[in-house]
Amino acid sequence: MIASSYPKFLMCITPKPETFSRAECKRNPVQFFAIVSMQRSGSGWFETLLNSHVNVSSNGEIFSVKDRRNNISSIIQTLDKVYNLDWFSSASKNQCSAAVGFKWMLNQGLMEHHKEIAEYFNRKGVSAIFLFRRNLLRRMVSLLANSYDQYAKLLNGTHKSHVHTPEEADILSKYKPSINSTALITQLKDMEVITAKALEYFNSTRHIILYYEDLIVNRTKLKDVQEFLKLPQMVLSSRQIKIHKGPLSDHIKNWEDVNKTLAATAYESFLHADY
Template sequence: MLKRKWLLRKWPFNRTNDFQRFIILCDPRTGSTWLHTLLNSNPQILSYGEVLREKDNISALEPTIWRSHHSSIQAIGCKIFYEQLCESRFLHVFDELVSNKKIKVIDLSREDIRATFHSLKTAEKTGDWSGGKMNKEIEVPFEEKEFDLHVYKSNENRSKVLKALNQHELFSLSYEELVKDQTLQLNKLQRFLGLTPVSLFSLLQKQSK
């Protein structure tokens, strides 16, 4: 499915800029890669995943991911961390998102913040960010002050970004809601993007219990 969409991305015919633009806004380790792969299983959705990486120099999202695509693709987006939009080097992307109110925002969170932080520390320790190498639980001790600072910065970044995007259409979703009733939440999300819901799937493996 995804290979076909990547091929259609280069197809010179039947191209259009008339598609729904969206972003998945989140903190690291909140299930964003899982959601990204689920959305990509819909033949009408193309998610570019994480695009604001340190090694990349993106001038703007519009010419990078929102350039013309094959007309079969009806919704195109990517995932961006709240903390990235609060960095000075990505201020131009933040301004681009704020100025285009037609961009739909998927606000992905995780209710269990301790689990999020533990997952982050585990990934940093093992170097495994997708769960492909993990086969057992790993203990990662951390200080309460370190955790408290993480929570404070996370809340501050999320509040700043969502306040700036308060005129955009917003779909709030938690990792726990997605786990509890995947079909219901994904159907609602696909309708939010203006699409008729289809069954979605992901080959991604859970990193730990």
């Protein structure tokens, strides 16, 4: 028997459930979260890291299904199912769940209904984990390449947004998208505006702001996330492999045009950063 003086989160490290019901874990409060991000910003990789924690269940991009975000009523109904612990997926754990959530992209009804959703988050005690990319040019390359592969299906006729072997990453990275250099700066500014609006809309919600590049170079950021979710600290891991490695000049077909467009602008640093 664990002494009552133990911190509550330690009670969940080695649970011994008999029926795997929530009642057996009722002494441990569940933290609710939503990973708020944009496509091709590292959220898939980040979620696999979280799900490698024995006490975390993050249920994927549930609002990619349009029927679940048709209106605010369908959104609230879906949220209730997740946070009432009635959502079952491959991320569901037999162990005591200390944190439960999912991924939510900004273009999946979140911005259109931000007021009602922020009110729901605050009422239900849902914390937001904002995950963005600093290098928006790299995000654009990833978006275009992923969009191309949805039709080209370069991996033996199968489309994969994420890969687990260097060989698969090498095949996908061979495609070099062309970027509309005329519209490039406007598109980068639009991405920044969307990010700023999201942070403004959910400023009153308990949240943490993360950047993909920071997670890559500083794994102590993952400790910050676990602390934010009030989890027992664990080493987190993922099998996902980065697709576009090395300089961007290797991954953009019209590199000279892009380089000329962004040189001597606020976005020049995007040309040189590895992540």
